[in-house]
Amino acid sequence: METMSEPSTVPGPSPEVERQRRQALRRHKAFVTALLGVAAAIFLACSWWQTQPGGAPAWVGYVRAAAEAGMVGGLADWFAVTALFRHPLGIPIPHTALIPRKKDQLGTALSGFVGENFLNPQLITEKVAGAQVPEKIGAWLSQEDNAAIVSREVGRFTGKAVRAIDPADAEAIINSQFIARLAEPEWGPHAGRMLQGLIDDGKTEPVVEAIITWTRERVGGAEDTIVSLIDERMPQWAPRFARDLVGERVYREVVAFLEDIDNDPDHEARHGIRRFIAQLADDLQHDPTMIARVESIKDDIMGSRAVRGAGASIWQAVSQALIDAAEDPDSLLRAKVREMCVHWGKRIQSDPELRASLDRRITGAVRFLAENYSGEVTAIISETVHRWDAREASDKIELMVGKDLQFIRLNGTIVGALAGLVIYTVNQILFGA
Structure with a gap:
C-alpha cells in the first residue's frame, strides 16, 4: 500500500505534447534572456562611450539610463520567476524554490479553495437549481439524433459490460441461483397442485382431446401391426383366413370405439381419462410412492450431462443475444431505447x-453529495499533491x-x-546635466 512518504509520478500530457511545450518554453526563455543581454550590451557600450575623451552626445545618457533600468528590471523579474521553481543559480537563497518547498501547503490550500468556492x-445547489437541468435534458432527449446517440452509447456500454463478465462467474450464478434452486423443492407436490389448478379451471380438456387425437392417429396408421400382433396370438391350429378375419375385425372395432369417443363429448372413456388425470394430480400431492418416483426422475434429470452444462449454454446464448442486440442499430433493444428517450x-x-419533481431530485442529490462527500473529493487534491515528487511537480508546473x-x-525589461x-529625463529637466 502506498504511503504519503512515497512520491508518485506526476500525471502529464502525452510525450509529443510535452515535447512541444518544452520547445516553446525554451524559445521564450532564449528570447527574453537575449533581450536582457541586449540591454546589458547597450548599457556597457554607452558607458564606454561616455568615458572616451571628448565624451558622448547627450542622447547617449538617455539610452544608457534606459538600458540600465531595463537590465535591472529584467534581472529582478528573472529572479522572481526563477525563485518560484528553483534556487536562482543554485544558491539556496531564503524564500526561493517556493513550489518544491511549499508543495504540500499549496496542495492543502488548493484543496480548501476548491471546497469553499466550487463544492x-x-x-453548488443554487447553481444547479438555476441551470434548469430538467428542461435542458428534456429538450436534448426529445431530438431524434440525440436519442440515437443515447441508444448507441447504451448499446456500447451494454456490450462492453456483458463481455467484461467472466463466463465462469456467470455460469456459477446461473447454476447456484436458478438450476440449483430448481432442484431444491419436491417436484411432485408442485406439479400436482399445478395440475389440480388446471382441473379446477377446466383447462385440462385440451389434454383429453390431445390424448384421444394422438391415440386415433397412432391406431389409424398401425393396421398392419395390430393385425399381425393378433395373428401371432391366435392358436397355430386356427385356419389362416380365420386369423385374418379376427385381426381385421378387432382393428375395425378399435377404430369404431375411438370414433365413438371422439364424437361423443360425454363418452365414458373421456370420463375415465378425466378421472385418471384427477387421480394423478392427487397422487402427485399425497402419494409417497408417486412423490418418490417423481423425485427419482428429478434426480436423473438434474444429474444429467445436459443439465450440468446448462449454465454455460444458457449464458453463452443469453450473452451473445444481448451483445448482438446492443450492437445492432436496428435491433428491438436499440429501437426501444430511442423511443423511450424521445x-x-x-x-x-x-x-x-x-420537471419540478426532477429538479427537486437533482438538486437534492447534488446537495447530498456536496454535504457528505465534498471533503473526500477535495482530499483527493491535497493527497495527490502530497504524493508528488517535489522537483517533478515543479518541472511540470x-x-x-x-x-x-x-x-x-x-x-520587466521593457x-x-x-x-x-x-x-x-525628469532628472535632466529638473537638475540639468
Whole structure:
C-alpha cells in the first residue's frame, strides 16, 4: 500500500505534447534572456562611450539610463520567476524554490479553495437549481439524433459490460441461483397442485382431446401391426383366413370405439381419462410412492450431462443475444431505447410537475453529495499533491505556465527601460546635466 512518504509520478500530457511545450518554453526563455543581454550590451557600450575623451552626445545618457533600468528590471523579474521553481543559480537563497518547498501547503490550500468556492453545498445547489437541468435534458432527449446517440452509447456500454463478465462467474450464478434452486423443492407436490389448478379451471380438456387425437392417429396408421400382433396370438391350429378375419375385425372395432369417443363429448372413456388425470394430480400431492418416483426422475434429470452444462449454454446464448442486440442499430433493444428517450424528453417538456419533481431530485442529490462527500473529493487534491515528487511537480508546473511567466521577464525589461528613461529625463529637466 502506498504511503504519503512515497512520491508518485506526476500525471502529464502525452510525450509529443510535452515535447512541444518544452520547445516553446525554451524559445521564450532564449528570447527574453537575449533581450536582457541586449540591454546589458547597450548599457556597457554607452558607458564606454561616455568615458572616451571628448565624451558622448547627450542622447547617449538617455539610452544608457534606459538600458540600465531595463537590465535591472529584467534581472529582478528573472529572479522572481526563477525563485518560484528553483534556487536562482543554485544558491539556496531564503524564500526561493517556493513550489518544491511549499508543495504540500499549496496542495492543502488548493484543496480548501476548491471546497469553499466550487463544492460549497449552498453555492453548488443554487447553481444547479438555476441551470434548469430538467428542461435542458428534456429538450436534448426529445431530438431524434440525440436519442440515437443515447441508444448507441447504451448499446456500447451494454456490450462492453456483458463481455467484461467472466463466463465462469456467470455460469456459477446461473447454476447456484436458478438450476440449483430448481432442484431444491419436491417436484411432485408442485406439479400436482399445478395440475389440480388446471382441473379446477377446466383447462385440462385440451389434454383429453390431445390424448384421444394422438391415440386415433397412432391406431389409424398401425393396421398392419395390430393385425399381425393378433395373428401371432391366435392358436397355430386356427385356419389362416380365420386369423385374418379376427385381426381385421378387432382393428375395425378399435377404430369404431375411438370414433365413438371422439364424437361423443360425454363418452365414458373421456370420463375415465378425466378421472385418471384427477387421480394423478392427487397422487402427485399425497402419494409417497408417486412423490418418490417423481423425485427419482428429478434426480436423473438434474444429474444429467445436459443439465450440468446448462449454465454455460444458457449464458453463452443469453450473452451473445444481448451483445448482438446492443450492437445492432436496428435491433428491438436499440429501437426501444430511442423511443423511450424521445418519449421521456417530450414528457419532461410538457409536464411541469415532472420537471419540478426532477429538479427537486437533482438538486437534492447534488446537495447530498456536496454535504457528505465534498471533503473526500477535495482530499483527493491535497493527497495527490502530497504524493508528488517535489522537483517533478515543479518541472511540470513550470512546463504548463512557464511560457506565460516569461512575459513577466519581458515586461520587466521593457517597463524598466521606460521607467529608467522617464526618471533620467525628469532628472535632466529638473537638475540639468
